[in-house]
Amino acid sequence: MLEEFKKFALKGNVVDLAIGVIIGAAFGRIVESLVNDIIMPFIGALGGVDFSNHFIGLNSGITATTLAEARKQGAVLAYGNFITIAVNFMIIAFVLFLVVKGINRLAQQKKEEPKAPAAPAEDVVLLSEIRDLLKQKTV
Incomplete structure (x- = not known):
């Protein structure tokens, strides 16, 4: 194993x-x-507006003005933090979209680059030489 x-x-x-x-x-x-x-x-x-410190205290004794202090005093509904994280997600998703789009564009450019024609096979070269020699002898 x-x-x-x-x-x-x-x-x-x-x-x-x-x-x-x-x-x-x-x-x-x-x-x-x-x-x-x-x-x-x-x-x-x-x-x-600073979204990160917007919250609703779920306990009646919460008097804090910042989210960190409010969490120490009791349960809070941190909707501002949620908004911040949602905005962060949208920005991160957009940045990743741009990165993937750029990578795809580079990959597509590599595919579209003109390729040099492949060298003819040996038998084709040999037959071409024979043809050229026969043309010279007949002329």
């Missing part, structure tokens, strides 16, 4: 998947930083 697991774990597909997950996590951090540090501040400035 150990040998069978070793064969499975070292298959190319499993290793490729592991590499893809690692690269995906790193790319996710980049996109998360892009969204949180660059795009969301602009959205907040345009609307004058």
Whole structure:
């Protein structure tokens, strides 16, 4: 069973998947930083709203003004956090769409590049030489 697991774990597909997950996590951090540090501040400035601290306290004793403090005081309905995550998802989906579209465009350009004509087969070359020699002798 150990040998069978070793064969499975070292298959190319499993290793490729592991590499893809690692690269995906790193790319996710980049996109998360892009969204949180660059795009969301602009959205907040345009609307004058910071979505992350909008919440409804489900306990009557919640007096906090930030979501982190409110969660310490009791249960909260963090609808602003949900809006932020939904906007993040839309931005991430759009960025991934652009990446896939770019990759597909590059792949299509490679397919459309003109290919050099293949060299004629040896027998075709030999027959062409014989034809040319026969033409020279008859002229």
